Amino acid sequence: MIKTILLVDDSPVAIKILKRCLPAEYEFESHVANNGAEGFEMYKKMKPDLTFLDLTMPVMDGIETLEEIIRFDKDALVVVVTADAQKKVYDKVMALGAFMMLSKPPSRDVVKAAILKAGLAKEKLGV
Numbered sequence: 001m002i003k004t005i006l007l008v009d010d011s012p013v014a015i016k017i018l019k020r021c022l023p024a025e026y027e028f029e030s031h032v033a034n035n036g037a038e039g040f041e042m043y044k045k046m047k048p049d050l051t052f053l054d055l056t057m058p059v060m061d062g063i064e065t066l067e068e069i070i071r072f073d074k075d076a077l078v079v080v081v082t083a084d085a086q087k088k089v090y091d092k093v094m095a096l097g098a099f100m101m102l103s104k105p106p107s108r109d110v111v112k113a114a115i116l117k118a119g120l121a122k123e124k125l126g127v
């Protein structure tokens with residue numbers, strides 16, 4: 001089950017949209033980080049079940065943040081959320097160990113599907 005969620009994005013509007021997309025029928029503990037460096041620090045502290053990660057951010061961008069998170073926790077479930085959803089970006093983030101990639105702005109259905117899929121992946125990992 002996905003219970004703790006980390007949202008990493010420098011845009012307050014994007015955070016607001018993501019929060020609104022979290023399925024209301026589950027109770028999540030969600031935390032927000034405003035850039036990649038903050039996101040990675042928070043990841044280490046809270047070890048979230050699932051992380052939604054923007055790519056274009058100040059201080060530390062999403063690519064570097066993804067690398068740091070995966071280096072720290074190889075089983076991390078990171079969903080990259082980006083407006084730049086090109087195939088080459090997809091290939092890169094998946095090669096770095098992202099769980100999946102969503103286009104911005106995400107819809108409720110897509111976010112819910114991602115959370116359910118992540119829940120199954122976690123069960124498989126037995127963590």
Ligand SMILES: [Mg+2]
Pocket residue numbers: 009010011054055056057
């Ligand atoms: Mg951004």
